Every structure is written in structure tokens, then in C-alpha cells.
Amino acid sequence: MKEISEQFISNLAPNSTAVNNAKKISAKGGFVKLSRSADDTFYMGQCKGSGKSDYITSADFVDETNPVFRCSCPSRQFPCKHSLALLFEMAAKKDFEVCEIPQDILDKRKKKETREAKKQEKEEAIKDGTAAEKDAASAKAAAKKSKAAKTKKIKKQLEGLKLTEDMIRSLLQAGLGTIGGNSVKAYTELAKQLGDYYLSGPQNYIQQLIAEIEAFKKDGDESHYREAGNILVKLRALVKKSEAYLNAKLESDDPNGDDNILYEELGGIWKLDELNTLGLKKESAALIQLSFEVIYNEARKEYVDTGWWADIESGEVFATYNYRPANRLKYMKEEDTIFETACIPVLSYYPGELNRRIRWEEKSLSFHQIEEKEFAGLWEHAEKSLPDTLKKVKNQIKNTLSDPYVVLLFAYQKIGRIGETLVMEDAAGNRITFADMKLWNHEGTIDRFCLLSEKELFQNQVLLGAFFYDEEKRRICVQPYSIVTQDRIIRLLY
Secondary structure: OOOOOHHHHHHHOOOHHHHHHHHHHHHOOOEEEEEEEOOOOEEEEEEOOOOOOOEEEEEEOOOOOOOEEEEOOOOOOOOOHHHHHHHHHHHOOOOOEEEOOOHHHHHHHHHHHHHHHHHHHHHHHOOOHHHHHHHHHHHHHHHHHHHHHHHHHHHHHHHHHHHHHHHHHHHHHHOHHHOOOHHHHHHHHHHHHHHHHOOHHHHHHHHHHHHHHHHHHHHOOHHHHHHHHHHHHHHHHHHHHHHHHHHHHHHHOOOOOOOOOHHHHOOOOOOHHHHHHOOOEEEEEEEEEEEEEEEEEOOOOEEEEEEEEEEOOOOOEEEEEEEEEHHHHHHOOOOOOOOOEEEEEEEEEOOOOOOOEEEOOHHHOEEEOOOHHHHHHHHHHOEOOHHHHHHHHHHHHOOOOOOOEEEEEEEEEEEEEEOOEEEEEOOOOOEEEEOOOOOOOOOOOHHHHHOOOOHHHHEEEEEEEEEEEEOOOOEEEEEEEEEEOOOOEEEOOO
């Protein structure tokens, strides 16, 4: 029988609810019959349904990298819970009687082979000179059309930036305290309009600005007012830098995307092949997820599944983001935490410096248990000097458009209290204060850290933490995310 892991099933599932429902079906003996082909390429199950008739679900593994799932149930989810439950039966090594592959499955396989053969013939036809010339002419025409569309988009973005600049100027002259009533409606309307100007980045900043001002009017907490000021500074910097960036692209007659972070800040969406073409990739990468959290962005009304990963070879810490609008939750797959080493044939990076966003083709992913040498690799690459680490952090967060924090691995000598304050100390005796970031709906971890009872965790270990400038304490602090020992990971975010 095929070897199926729970991680493999989770990666295929549309959401965690489907996984949980599938587990229940399998655990409660929902299948009345299980069968498989002699060559292990086809599995089928007869599952009890909510009606009189049983559901017939199957998994076709003739293409190992792209299994095909079918089920007679009416669910619109794919794979459905019955298909996932069949995989759980396989993972549990249940008894499958050997059967012949049904004729309709063989027919569907044949049709697929025919389609692939035609595709191959077409690719070979390109080798013919005439076909090559036609394709070249077609490609040239498509490129010309694409260039015209991108140029038109840039001009439209510049128009939207002018509207945003006028809003900023008006707001700075009147003061943030004047936002209220009709002015809030006007800024909300402007935020909506920016979507028509392909400016989802500035649109997001304005939505955050309005959310902070409205929160301040509700509770009077000065931190909202300070954050609104920070957002306005970022928005103004984005507008100024973006105008220069877009005008330069028009002057160079090259409207294509590049590795400038402003492309994404304005609202550009990267495709994996675009990142790879720019050389923003790494082949044969091995990553370990060290922390995972779900953050709710009130301004954008969306959940952000955030994973923090470390590259075993370099020690670099990367981030993955999965955006799920609140009004589309049932249609979008929720990301899940991963406890194994992820082996990725081609890892794609987003432009940036520290904590770059990463992506990969899900179907190419494979896993294995974290090995002792991989833990050792994380320890080897962890930061060891607090002065050097703080210099690196300051260089990053002083950039107006950067995130206000940097997540790094740090090898500490000990963690303890000075009075009521929790501090971390490096081998040279340099110290940094622990604190929770007050950012969006970010979770606190200090209280959870204090619940740790194992004394060895407080000395000579590696910490994954977010280094940030605390405006109340007026210093750089660190929020602990996870502790990495030589054989396990203790997560404080979950």
C-alpha cells in the first residue's frame, strides 16, 4: 500500500474543518467497503452518507504528483471530506481488498493520455520553421499589447497617487484630530476609489489610518493616535517614492515589473514564474517552520495566516502569508502549522531584505522528520551578539516602508528577571528587554513564556523572536515566538 502521511492530507485539504470531518468519518468506521488495484495506483471506498445511498469515493494515483479525487457526494469542496477520509483509511493501513480498476476510470485515463499526446505534438510542431515564425509573430504582438496595457496602468496609478497626495496635504494642514463625521466618509470613499487606480497598497494604509482614528475616538487610547501618525508618515513616503519610481519607468519605456519593493507596495501581485525569471529563487531548499499565527487585520477585514520559517542551510528567517478576507472564509483554504522539515525543489523569494516573503508550488512539497543535524544547523546560524543584532534590526526598521519589527534566531546565554522585567542576555553579558508588540491583533507571548517550567529552557538555547522598537519604553525590545533546543521546538504562538 501507498505511504500516506497526515501532513500530505492536510496539504491537500481545502480547510482544517474538512480535515477534522474526514478524521471523524475514518475514526467512526464510516466506510463499509475498501478496495485498491493490484498496482497501487487506484483506491476506492464506499462510505456511509447522510441519505439512503452510500457515497463512492476514489483516489487515482496514476500520476503520483497530481492525484485525482472523485466522489459521488454533492459537496463543492475539493477534495471533499469523503476523499480525505479515504486517505486517512490508507494512512491507518486499513484492509483494502484487491480489485480491478473500473472501466470508466480507465477511459478517463486514456482521454488524459490523448490530451497530453496532442500537447506534445503541438510542442514538437514548434520546431518547424513556419510554426516558429508564426509563434514569434504572435509573441511579439502579445508583448506589444501587454506593454501598452502596463503603461496605461502606470499612468492610472500616477493619477491615483496625486489624489492621495492631495488628501495627505489637506490632512497635515488640518491635523489628524479633525477627522470625523463627513471627513471620515470622504476618506473612506477615497480608499474605495484607489482600487480603480490599481493602488491597493495606499488603499490599505488609508483604511488602517481611518481604523486607528475611529478606535481612538472610542477608547481615547493615545497609542491609536500615535499609530495613525506613523501610518500617515508611511503613506506619505510611499506616495513620494512611488511617483519617482513610476515616472522613471515611463521615461525608460520599460513598464514591466522588477525587483523593487515598491511594485508590491503599490499593489502589484507577483507570479512565481516572474520571481523566478528575476533570479529570486533557490533550488533544493530545506525549511523548518518555527512559528505560526493567525492575525486579523481589522482595517482590511481579513485574516492573515502567518508562518515563520528558517532555512537550515543559511539560518535566514522567512515569512509566508495567506490572506483570507472575512467574507470569503468558507471558500478559502486555511493554512496550517507544519512540524516537519519541508523540502522544496524551487523556493521563490519576494524582493526585500530581512524576513522576505516566500512561496513555492504546493504539489512539489515533500516532508521528513526534523533531524538532529538540522537542529544543529539552526543553532550554528543563530545570531550571538546583541549589539550586532540590534544594529541589523535598526538598519531594517529605519526604512519607513519596512515592517516595524525583524524576526531572527538568537542564541542566548540566559533569560531571567531584573525586578519585574524579563530580560535576555548574550554570552558577553549584553541584555535586551522582553515585551509584547502592540501591533494589529498580534498575540502576546510573555505570559505564556513565564509558564514554562523547565529550567534548562532559560539558559543556553536559541530563541526565535521579533525585535521591535517599543515606543513606550523608548528602546528596542524582543517578543519571544519560539525556543529551539537541540531536539525540539517550543512554540509560544499557536
